[in-house]
Amino acid sequence: MKPIIELSDVHFRYPGATENVLNGATLSIEQGEFLAVIGGNGSGKTTLCKTFNGLIPNYYTGDFSGSIMVDGSDVSQMTVSEMSFRVGYVYQDYENQLMRPTVLDDVSFAPLNFGAPDFMEKALWALETLGIEHLKDQSIWQLSGGQKHLAAIAGVLALDPQILIIDEPVAQLDPHHAKEIYQRLKVLQEDFGKTIIVIEHHTEFIADFCTDVLLVDQGKVLWKHPVRQGLLQIEDLVKRDIFPPQVMQAALNCEIPLDSSDFPMTIADAQKYFHGLQFIEKESESDRIVEKKEQIASLENLSFSAKTLSNERKTILNKISTSFHAGERIALVGTNGAGKTSLMKCLTGMNKPTSGGGSIGSHSFEKGSLEKLSQEVSYIFQNPEEMFIQDSIKNDLTFFSQSRERDDSSFIEKLIQSFRLEEVLEKDGRLLSGGQQRRASMAIGLATNPTLLMLDEPTASLDVQSRKELIEILQEMDSVATALVATHDMQLVAEWATRVIVMEQGEVTFDGTPREMFDYGHVWKRAGLVPPQIVQLSIELGMRPAALSVNEFTSRIKEGVPDGVC
Amino acid sequence: MEFVERFKKSFNIEWVKLELLKTAYGKKETYMGQLDPRVIMIWYLIVSLLPWFTFNFVILLGLAVYTSVLALITRVSPLIIFLLAISVIGELGYIFIVVFFMGGDFEAYASLVTLTLKIIIMSIASIAAFASMDPEKLSDALLSFGIPAQFSFAVSYGYRMLPILMDEYQQIIQSFRLRGKAPEKSGFLKWKLIYYYIVIVIKAFYPMMLNTAKRTRTTVEALEVRGFSYSLHSEEAKKQKLSHLKIKGKEYQFIAVSSLILTMIHIAGHFYYI
Known part of the structure; x- marks a missing residue:
């Protein structure tokens, strides 16, 4: 595998700002990765991702130094338009990225702007790949949030870029639709060989779908690891208010000698890990003691x-x-x-x-x-x-x-x-x-x-x-x-x-x-x-009633060591 | 009283919003809606210019009837007709008052009515033309007439923003009302209440503009990423964009029939001069 994105020692300051947002960022991303970019507030995640498609330094002309190579070319020598064939960018407020009245119009907007004679085919292909061709004649403003998001992704996919960047894909969606978006992205990565980069802080989704994690801190890339190893850097994460998946928190909370190499990340992992544990029953009536007030x-x-x-x-x-x-x-x-x-x-x-x-x-x-x-x-x-x-x-x-x-x-x-x-x-x-x-x-x-x-x-x-x-x-x-x-x-x-x-x-x-x-x-x-991950896990483990929080889960474990551990 | 209740139920912000959206986005299956937008634009230019070359009342009436029939065929929303009617009635009333106080006679009134009639023809023609074109067709027609792509895009983007702006406006107004206090007594003809609403409607304007302006930051960036500025200098892009515009049998038929009717109106005006 060859790196598709390589940054070395990138510094950047927005025009008029007093401090650098990027402070010597260095990284390399390989083709076909599903990468999660994480970091605290104001750490420079979004700014970092905007260097991949050349918005920085070509659109935002601040103080810039360092080198950005994407797919073998130097980004600072390319225009933003040229880069959009290689890198697609979906904004966190994706609604403002949709600028045409109907879905098909919007998805064909970019290919049409570049004068592609087959713009219609390209747009239809993008819609089909994301499974939303039935929406093509709908007005944008009548779509639900999840549908709008898919339309925005289709809009950048229509140019068939190698790399897709999605800023906070699930922030405004219900969990059901959120999962659907990730499943579609996974298809793009696995079946179409795209490199997918998401800015995300829901570690449950990272554990389920991503292959690699990259932690940004104060404009620097602190580390980049395969997903399991990354999520295990618990100290680094918690310091930046990022919490590992609930099942992992549960495993950490247990006072059981643990081997960190098979810490569970997903519900399936955790089922094996906690298999055979006995739980203290809890009277579900206890919640009801609360008397009805006025x-x-x-x-x-x-x-x-x-x-x-x-x-x-x-x-x-x-x-x-x-x-x-x-x-x-x-x-x-x-x-x-x-x-x-x-x-x-x-x-x-x-x-x-x-x-x-x-x-x-x-x-x-x-x-x-x-x-x-x-x-x-x-x-x-x-x-x-x-x-x-x-x-x-x-x-x-x-x-x-x-x-x-x-x-x-x-x-x-x-x-x-x-x-x-x-x-x-x-x-x-x-x-x-x-x-x-x-x-x-x-x-x-x-x-x-x-x-x-x-x-x-x-x-x-x-x-x-x-x-x-x-x-x-x-x-x-x-x-x-x-x-x-x-x-x-x-x-x-x-x-x-x-x-x-x-x-x-x-x-x-x-x-x-x-x-x-x-x-x-x-x-x-x-x-x-x-339901939250920990609730799903308790249900799978046959815990009645299901634990509602990680603390409750661990406090209800009876003496004993889970099968999976030893 | 029952009528007032019914009126209040159906005539509210929600209704205005729906009507405007229908005008902008509704399915254009009417006769005019299926024509090439360039033909409609040219038709509109001619019909709205014609009245200014004549003082012949018969021709003007003929034109008014002709444009009204076309407007009826395009099934214009009642809201738009209502707005037009209000402005026409207001105009006539105001002319009447002016003439009355200035001591003019019927002749003065008649000549001012002629002017009003000309304006009415223009407005009805524009309603018929623009209600039958969706924003996309309009912007494509403008582009093909050689108007800069920035401008023609602004037209279609403006329409795209319309529902967003209206939602935002409605919510800000509600936000004002949720924390405001309506006057206890509504006063003579409810003037206190009406004044309260007018103040809100004006004040709500600023937060709406600020909120919307903030959102367009992303839009501007996304325009760049999605190749819009590239398309401004690309002939190929323009060609592809306009490839769906074609003048066929239907358009020729429309041109022929329109010319015939307009000629007949002018001939009629020649014989029966008022």
Whole structure:
């Protein structure tokens, strides 16, 4: 195998910046690798990947030194257009990469720009290879998130590049669709011999699909190893807030003499590794001791339908009846398009129920205006930028109380402290980092002092550190408000929620504790959910009820040594 | 009251959004929609210029009827017609008031109505033409007329951005309402409430623009990666892009029938002069 990408001693500084983003990066990547690029926030992962297709130094003309060789040519001597035949790049915010109205138009955009007479064949080939030829006549804006992502990949694949770079492929997808994307990428690597490079921090996916791992730190390549060896550099990883796959964490936690060479990475590995262990039974009733507190909101036969482009009425929510109680931590789960966001919008008054309804406090969901309902309910948009309607975080925080001519300054002061927003108070929300934006948007939501706080996909596209902070904040929320969180993040469900509502095609198909839900395989399978790795492992090992966290898993191991180890 | 309720139910932001999207993206299976966009563009130029060469009321009426029939055939969205009707009624009313206060007589009014009629013909013709072309066809037609590719791409990209902008706008407005406070009493003719909404609609504009502007950073980079700037200087790329435009029997038929009708309107105007 010959290296297809070689960097030696690459330094780079963005124009106008004071510090180097790349600080002597040196690496070599072989053809046919499936490489995961990992690293902490601001370590230079994305910048590094942008050198592979010549965006750096040819499009961003900052201070550059070093050499980049891709497929035998010196990148700094090539134009970005020439490089796009060799390297395809899919952005983290891939939606903005799609620029034509329909899927086929968009996928044929690049070949057409280069004047290829067979642009249509190329586009169709790319669509077929990714298995989405049935979408070719759809409008881009009607696609779901997962479909858009596949369309974006097809758009760069149409030029048939040797190398594909994908920045955070699964950040905004539910686990089911995330796996699908990775399976398609794996096909491209194995059957078509492409080199695939992903920027990723979900180590479960890395373990399942990648062949190599590369750790970036402070603009340098710290090391590059085959995947098993890479994920075993636990000290290096944890220092940068990257956690090994849950099954590996479990093996590490065990007080059993271990041979690191066969540490499990995937569920299949772990099944062999932990085979024959006995587990302490746990009464599933123990979760239920929590007494039901005062009811804060109720829904009765709430239905909602909307008009589609072809003038048909589509039922989005179908006769939903339930109630919420003080102090509950509710997770609302289901695949994309199951109706989670629509339900939350009905509770804020943004959507008016077409029949049925319900009430919170003295306000009804059918009649109450957004302004009235907002005294009880707060909704935090999936995209935090939607929450920034003033020119500084401070004004955003006080917007609610000022419009009501109330003085909440001591309450707001407390929020600022607990969300650590002191430094960004005077800044515009759009200029903050991802984690700061999320914290600020939650504080803004809480500033209305709601009884019911709703969050839409709060952990999507957050790095591990910010995600950890967010969960800590959510955990302290019980005393303040009832939280209703729509999420794909099953680890959040397992470790945080006290109640799960599963939605499927506008109906509630399950309502109970997370433990019960993961115990009833048919519930989550039917709803297209994928439990966290540790839950799947416990199910495979016949543990009843399944352990919800790594700590629980290891604490329930009875004395003895697993078969696989000795 | 029931009518008001029904109106409120069907006439909301969601509806406006759907209608605009339908106008931009709906299936173009109408008669005009199947024609080569270049023919439609030329037809539009001619029909919207013709009224300015005459003061003959019969010809103008004839043109108005002719363009309206074509607009009907292209099944223009009720929203667009509603907007046009509002502006026409507003225009006529305003002319009436001006003439009345300036002490003019019926003649003054008639000549101003002629001007309005000319503008109406232009607007109806543009509705008929642009509602029957999707953005792609429009941008291809512009490109083939030799207009720079940057501009013709901007047209089609603008359409692509339309749903994104509208979603963003709607969400920001909702964000304002979710934390704002509507006036307790709505006042005479609900003017307080209307004022409250107008303020939101204006204020929501800025966050929308900022959010969208931020997103386009990726778009600009991606344009480069996907060879757009390369295509600007490539004749081959332009040829491939326009290879699907062809003038066939249907187009010739349309040209013939249109010329015939326009000639007949002018002949009629010659004989019956008002």
